[in-house]
Amino acid sequence: MKGYIIKSLLQVIPVLLLVSLIVFILVRVTGDPVALMLPETATAEDRAVLTEALGLDQPLYKQYITFLGSALQGDFGTSFRYGESALPLVLERLPASFELAVAAMIFAIIMAIPLGILSAVKRNTFTDLLISGISVIGKAMPNFWMGIMLILFFSVMLGALPVSGRGGIEHLLLPAFTLGIGIGAQMTRLVRSSMLEILNQDYILTAKSKGLRPFIIIMKHAFRNGLIPVVTIVGLQFTSLIGGTLITETVFAWPGLGQLLVTAVNTHDMAIVQASVFVIALIVIIGNLLTDISYRLLDPRIRYS
Known part of the structure; x- marks a missing residue:
């Protein structure tokens, strides 16, 4: 290792x-x-x-x-828009993007794991078809459209949540849901397929023959062994969220790295663009490395050469 x-x-x-x-x-x-x-x-x-x-x-x-x-040396030039060094400006926006990415991923995991397991256990039933259909719709809906619809319903019509900006948890709900719904839909399908493959293994049949409770079989034996594909998509999607929230941050005026990058591209502020790309690339590399390490922790049989 x-x-x-x-x-x-x-x-x-x-x-x-x-x-x-x-x-x-x-x-x-x-x-x-x-x-x-x-x-x-x-x-x-x-x-x-x-x-x-x-x-x-x-x-x-x-x-x-x-x-x-x-x-x-960490010098990517000076932003002519802000009149400051580019890298500190990028790092200043990074916590906001990280906060949004974590919230979106938590929502996606909370949604995907129970729905994916339930869909696999209830294979080819109405429940399975319903969950699969919702997953397809959730994945197909564009983020910008979802964000606008949420703003119209929860902010304009109901007046329950703020339209934009960063503040308390009420400011985080709509953009996190907008980002998390697509990832959660994709993860639901992945959890389902992974669980279906595991549930057909011999050791699952052996556990059933021993009279173990279905909940123990599913959670302790099946789900744990089906986690590696889930960890893969969580790692890849989380790193992409850090720098890939451009549309969502723009729609909700979320002061993160994505919004800064969009503004820099529109104003041709290349110092900001250079620093942002480097930071995002470094985050993706570190995220992929941590994902690989987590494989070994989940399954000790995995060896790296």
Whole structure:
């Protein structure tokens, strides 16, 4: 296990180098940074001075080396919109996105596990068909549409919950439900299929023949052994939620990383975009590593070479 963790951490280096190269190229092809930063009344001399100050008069390979050296020191440039260093701005928004992602994942797990188990136990019954149908509908509904419908019903019509912003738990309910419903629907289907496969195993039949209670058989023997696919999707979806809540955060004006990234893209604030992409990539890598480690904790038979 220790050797696997060290090997995985070493693999982070080439991945981040590749991410840095992609970000560097994308920033250069999306437009002239000088033209974006200067007003329309700027003279050619102003453009030349700023071009030299930003190092854009250097060959591309030198610009990349400079960019990489600054990134290694946590310097992704200064946001011309906020007038501050980009990385602290990104890290300042990260807790809000993390809070929303945790709430959405908790909701998804609370919904998916009991419904998935019930659907598997009641296979091919009306209950199974109902849960499967709801799961398909929940997965098919776009997040932005779900968010708008929730705002119209709970905020506009009933006046029970706030429309937007970050505050107490009442501000968290609607965006968390909007994000969690799709993930929960997907997890429900996965729990069902995993449980169906486990329930047909010989050791489950042996447990039944010993006269164990159905609840013990399902929860202790079946569900525990079917957790690995669930842990996989939880790990992958959670890391994607951190940086993938752009639409939901925009709809609910949630002051997280997603909203910051959308604003940065719209205003061509490339320092924020660069820092955000790096932070999101690092979170995804760490999340995948923790998911792999959890496999070993759930099933000691798993070995890493």
